[in-house]
Structure formats: C-alpha cells, structure tokens
Amino acid sequence: MAGIVGVLAFDRIWNVSKFLYYSMIGLQHRGYATSGVVMLNEGMESFINDVSPEDLEFQLDGWAGIGYTGSRRGYPIHNDEVAISVDGVLKDPQGFLRTFTKDREKALEEAKGAFSLVALTREGEVIGYRDETGVRPLSLGGFGFDMGIIASEPVAMNVIGGDFRREILPGEMVTISGLNVKSVILKEPKKAYCSIEYVYQARIDSFVNEGNVYETRVRIGEQLADEKPIYADTVIGVPETALPFAVGYSRKLGIPLDLGFTRTGSPIRTMLASDSFLKIVGVQLKLNPIKGAVFGKRVVLIDDSMVTGTTLKNTIMSLRRLGAKEVHVLIGSPKLVSSCPYGIEVPEDKELIAANLSEDDIAKVLGADSIHWLSLEGLQKAISRSTLCTGCMTKSYPKVI
Ligand code: SF4
Structure with a gap:
C-alpha cells in the first residue's frame, strides 16, 4: 500500500x-x-x-x-x-x-x-x-x-x-x-471500493470512496453495540483508528468512554513490522496504557482488525497488568481470512489467526474474556454501500486483474 x-x-x-x-x-x-x-x-x-x-x-x-x-x-x-x-x-x-x-x-x-x-x-x-x-x-x-x-x-x-x-x-x-x-x-x-480503507487504512479525518471515514467508523462502533452489547464499566479504543468505534459503541450503550492509551514516540504500524521483536517493541513504544482508565474495571477493548494477534495479545497483557478486571475484545472488521491481491499488505492465510483458530481458542491465546468480530452485513450497513471489495474477509474477489 x-x-x-x-x-x-x-x-x-x-x-x-x-x-x-x-x-x-x-x-x-x-x-x-x-x-x-x-x-x-x-x-x-x-x-x-x-x-x-x-x-x-x-x-x-x-x-x-x-x-x-x-x-x-x-x-x-x-x-x-x-x-x-x-x-x-x-x-x-x-x-x-x-x-x-x-x-x-x-x-x-x-x-x-x-x-x-x-x-x-x-x-x-x-x-x-x-x-x-x-x-x-x-x-x-x-x-x-x-x-x-x-x-x-x-x-x-x-x-x-x-x-x-x-x-x-x-x-x-x-x-x-x-x-x-x-x-x-x-x-x-x-x-469495488476497498472496505479496509474505511476500517483502518484511510486516516481518521479523511474522506475516501464516497464516505466520511470518521462517521463511518462511529457507525461501525454502533453496529458492534447492536451485535454484541456488553455492559462493561468502560469502553476504550486502540488509537488512532479504533477510537471512533469506541465513540459509537459508548454512545449506543451508554457506557463511559475512556482514553485507554497514550502514545509514546511516533506511530509504528506494527502489522507491517517484519519480525516479532519489532511487533512487541512497536506496540510498547506506540501505546502506553493508562492505569486510571482501566484499574478495577470490566473493559471493552475495541481494535480495528486482527492479523496475527501479537499486537492485541500484548495490549491485553498490559491492561491486565494495570488491574483491568475483565477484558472483552471487539474487532471493527469481519475476520481477515485471506490475503489482498490489490496492494494492501495482509499477510498470507497461514499467518492470519482468524483463518486458523476458533473464536474460543483465539480468546484463550490473547488472554481475553471474550471476543467478537463485526459481521459482514454489519460492515456493509455501516459503510452504507454494496459496491465493495471484501475479498480478504470472504475470499470472494472482484475480477479486476
Ligand atoms: S482484498 Fe481486502 S484489503 Fe484488498 S482491496 Fe479487497 S477489501 Fe481491500
């Protein structure tokens, strides 16, 4: 990309x-x-x-x-x-x-x-x-x-x-x-607009593919609230992409929204880091969890996607170390199960955790109390259009090459 x-x-x-x-x-x-x-x-x-x-x-x-x-x-x-x-x-x-x-x-x-x-x-x-x-x-x-x-x-x-x-x-x-x-x-x-542009690729303040990115992401959060309402003590989004998801989820269910993380250093797209050490160092440099936001609380943690799960696993560990009582994970996109032939770096199928493990197993591997992905219908509803590429989530690709 x-x-x-x-x-x-x-x-x-x-x-x-x-x-x-x-x-x-x-x-x-x-x-x-x-x-x-x-x-x-x-x-x-x-x-x-x-x-x-x-x-x-x-x-x-x-x-x-x-x-x-x-x-x-x-x-x-x-x-x-x-x-x-x-x-x-x-x-x-x-x-x-x-x-x-x-x-x-x-x-x-x-x-x-x-x-x-x-x-x-x-x-x-x-x-x-x-x-x-x-x-x-x-x-x-x-x-x-x-x-x-x-x-x-x-x-x-x-x-x-x-x-x-x-x-x-x-x-x-x-x-x-x-x-x-x-x-x-x-x-x-x-x-055949790329759905991932709305979910995490485009910048939060952008306008792409006939859609306002921030508003679309808030609607994705509202959709997650409809699909998986969890009446926790707080909802936090992983910066920056997932912050509007948390806003939408919080608004819909009336759960307090907290800033769960502060950023250290410049942003690092850990998904693109080539080795596991960089992924771990990347996430720690990138996101420092805020104790006051999560201590003693049942937390809903929203992220934009899950590729290998390494980043999320480290994030959940950090939240628990700071005293979070429960951590429920919501993902603002359907499961990524296949790579992208059109220029977005989604790793091969064998590296995609959602393509290889059940939801219960993924929750165990991550150390989460529960996990839920946005449905495909929910994504289409939030984006409000049907002319979309969803190949990396469905393995059904538009014929363009
Ligand atoms: S396969 Fe996925 S990442 Fe690639 S263009 Fe389609 S929706 Fe976007």
Whole structure:
C-alpha cells in the first residue's frame, strides 16, 4: 500500500518541494518503508528515490513534482519524459511507463491491475488516474489559485492548507496543466471500493470512496453495540483508528468512554513490522496504557482488525497488568481470512489467526474474556454501500486483474 501525491504550481516561480514534503508526511499512515520524489524544474532532473520524506525537506527545487511513500522500492519510476507513482497493483510497470510515454490514454486503457496512479510529464502536467474499480482512492484538490494537487487522500491537501475538491472517479483520468484541469472518463466504472480503507487504512479525518471515514467508523462502533452489547464499566479504543468505534459503541450503550492509551514516540504500524521483536517493541513504544482508565474495571477493548494477534495479545497483557478486571475484545472488521491481491499488505492465510483458530481458542491465546468480530452485513450497513471489495474477509474477489 502507498500514499501517492502530485503537486503542480500554475506559475513557475513557485518551489513546490515543501508542499510535496508535507503532503507525503500526511500520507505516511499508508506506508512509509520507502519513499521518493521526482521534481520538474529546468530538466526534470531531481530524481530522488529510496529516502525518507524527512530527508527530502527543503533539498529540492521545482514548480511541479510527484511523491511516493509506501512499501515498494524504486517509486516513482521514471524515464526522461515521464515519472509515475502507483498505489495498488499495476502489472509490468516498466512496460506501462514505455507505452504511457508515447500514448497515455492507450496505456491506461490497456493497463492491467487494480491501482491509482499519479504521473508527472516533462511538458508540465500532473496526471491522476483511478482504475475502473476505484479499489484504491484518489482525490483532486488545490491550493487557492496557485496549485493543483492530486493525492491518495484529501488529508495530503489539508495538511498544507489546501482544499479538497472531489474524488477522482473510477475510470477517470484528470490532467492538471497550466491553469487547466481536464477530465476524461476512460473506462466504465465497475466500483469495488476497498472496505479496509474505511476500517483502518484511510486516516481518521479523511474522506475516501464516497464516505466520511470518521462517521463511518462511529457507525461501525454502533453496529458492534447492536451485535454484541456488553455492559462493561468502560469502553476504550486502540488509537488512532479504533477510537471512533469506541465513540459509537459508548454512545449506543451508554457506557463511559475512556482514553485507554497514550502514545509514546511516533506511530509504528506494527502489522507491517517484519519480525516479532519489532511487533512487541512497536506496540510498547506506540501505546502506553493508562492505569486510571482501566484499574478495577470490566473493559471493552475495541481494535480495528486482527492479523496475527501479537499486537492485541500484548495490549491485553498490559491492561491486565494495570488491574483491568475483565477484558472483552471487539474487532471493527469481519475476520481477515485471506490475503489482498490489490496492494494492501495482509499477510498470507497461514499467518492470519482468524483463518486458523476458533473464536474460543483465539480468546484463550490473547488472554481475553471474550471476543467478537463485526459481521459482514454489519460492515456493509455501516459503510452504507454494496459496491465493495471484501475479498480478504470472504475470499470472494472482484475480477479486476
Ligand atoms: S482484498 Fe481486502 S484489503 Fe484488498 S482491496 Fe479487497 S477489501 Fe481491500
């Protein structure tokens, strides 16, 4: 998974490097293992790949640029004429780049995969394209009358004081050049929005796939309350993703909401950490439980998903060490039972705890008093749409590649 962004100033006196840098910081929740940018100045010569966005700050110069922050090394890929950043899965990206350089509409029409893309051309265009499923998000915005911006999520625009205008439609290509923004529908939409974007991938203050992320997550919490009401002493959500779930659950059942954790250091997406030591250290660095919120209480703990269970197990242990009397776990997504072929890093089936153990066994392994996952129907109801990909929960995937 990745965050992609393109920024183009309408006047060449601008240097957009700081805007690009902060936009990329705003997208790091989508992945941060590697990053890179390509800037357009006199000769599109600023190709800097495989560096952290922090290293890029203020080093570059150019009136347009694109960036990538995510898990795939080498992006943005480029030749002398065009650079592209991709979120999702694009088959044969080098072959695509060659065709795109000669004929962009043909390249996009023939592209195989499930992806969103941002491109920068030497002629001075920033191009955004979202495949016909819309499985990966993409948005259009600007910075007053000075810049056009295309980014995975509106938060990349908000953090630099820009405005979100609208989402790019599935199958739509948008070209920003000069003062023009041109739209062409290249493919008929066959919407299959990624459900996980609403559950944990998109940022809490974002708007993706025609949905307000915060409001959707509150509705997921309310749905959990309908499915599994537990009249405990307190409800806490694992920051940051699951906090709105806890808000919805608390509101629906009238149970006090507490802040169960405080954050130490910068966020670490423990799900993506490669070894178990990092996962343990990650969770301890990330979340420090607050004793006053849980001591002597029956606690409902809500998290966004469960992959291997390592993170949750450590969290529950910490809560018990601080004196929680009972810990009931609710998960704001259906069980993850299969991997994702469309660019989200869900581990293989054999590593997914819900694909391999019964609920009682999982509760025992985690040290929880009970555990419940949101139902698929509950998720669809909370998202209020049926044009969804739910492949990693159902093993039934939209045919897109
Ligand atoms: S398989 Fe899961 S993570 Fe992948 S696109 Fe579908 S819903 Fe999203």
